[in-house]
Amino acid sequence: MFTPLTGGMQCRHIQNIKRQLLEVFSSDSLILSEQVRGNHSSLRLALKQQRDNELNGSYTYDEYGWPPLISSLGKILPVILDDAYNRAVELFNNCEPLMNFFFIAQAALNCPYTSIVCVSNPFTQQQQLIENANNGLITRILLGYGSRQLFENYKLARKYGIHIISTDSVQCDDTPLCRSIATSFSASSPVLCNRLTRPTFCNRTFSDLDE
Numbered sequence: 001m002f003t004p005l006t007g008g009m010q011c012r013h014i015q016n017i018k019r020q021l022l023e024v025f026s027s028d029s030l031i032l033s034e035q036v037r038g039n040h041s042s043l044r045l046a047l048k049q050q051r052d053n054e055l056n057g058s059y060t061y062d063e064y065g066w067p068p069l070i071s072s073l074g075k076i077l078p079v080i081l082d083d084a085y086n087r088a089v090e091l092f093n094n095c096e097p098l099m100n101f102f103f104i105a106q107a108a109l110n111c112p113y114t115s116i117v118c119v120s121n122p123f124t125q126q127q128q129l130i131e132n133a134n135n136g137l138i139t140r141i142l143l144g145y146g147s148r149q150l151f152e153n154y155k156l157a158r159k160y161g162i163h164i165i166s167t168d169s170v171q172c173d174d175t176p177l178c179r180s181i182a183t184s185f186s187a188s189s190p191v192l193c194n195r196l197t198r199p200t201f202c203n204r205t206f207s208d209l210d211e
Contacts, residue, residue, distance in 0.1 A: 009087050011095035014080070018097040021078060031067060031075050033113070034100035038064025042112035043103075044135075051136030065136065082106045083118040083142075105140055105164075116140055116164070122156040123149070129160045140164035143177070151176040158184070 021030075033043055040046035050065025061068050080102050082088045088104045092113060098104065105116035109131065116138040119125050132139045141157040143150050143165060150167065154177050157165055167177070 009085075009091075011091050011097070014091070014095055014097045014102070018078075018101050025076060029075055031072060031077050032101055033103050033115070035067070036065060036103075036115065038062070040064055044110070044112055044114040047115060047136035051134065054136075055134075077103055079103045079105050079116060081118075088113060109135075109137075118142060119162075122153055122160065122162075126156075126160070129162070133161070138163045140166060143167035151180065154180065 037043045037046050040049065046064045047066070050062075053060075053062075066072075078101060080088070080098075082104050083106045086106065088098055088106065089111070092098045092104075092111075098113070103115050104111075104113045105118055106114075107118045107120075108114060109117065109128070114137065117128070117132050118140045119128055119132075120142050122129060122141060129139060139160070139162050141153070141162045141164070143153050143157070154165065154167075
């Protein structure tokens with residue numbers, strides 16, 4: 001996951017990033033947006049149809065929507081974090097990597113590429129959390145930067161089964177948030193820590209990102 005560059009990011013920049021990723025990772029090791037879209041006209045519609053099927057008791061994978069866990073383990077979703085600059089709105093229709101390769105994490109619910117939705121405040125956006133789940137969307141919560149409600153936001157986000165929790169809290173080891181994370185997830189949890197910037201509890205709780 002990376003944030004679009006400021007100063008006039010163009011499709012060629014996205015194409016270069018795609019090329020560099022494919023120099024490191026094979027296409028078989030990635031889950032791509034075109035695979036999740038399948039034969040639907042948009043990602044959003046594909047995920048909504050998949051979720052409707054599930055709510056009606058059908059969990060058969062029909063070559064669209066999020067793939068089954070057994071075929072997803074160990075694979076990577078290439079994601080552009082676009083909740084700050086909203087560059088995809090201008091570039092999407094004429095940029096092949098945005099249409100077929102990358103997922104775009106942003107806040108809108110009605111874009112054709114809506115798949116990973118960023119929510120900034122779980123206390124005021126609880127209805128959106130419910131709508132995200134009902135539409136088969138992945139939800140990313142930004143817990144904030146030094147917010148006094150950091151731990152409360154985390155507890156509420158966990159209650160709603162949030163998929164991605166992001167925070168840049170400093171001195172993490174001394175906060176209730178990180179103490180809770182250290183005990184909430186077992187050593188076998190699929191949670192990765194960057195070896196260079198991880199809190200110390202990652203030494204005993206999580207796997208290294210580079211292992």
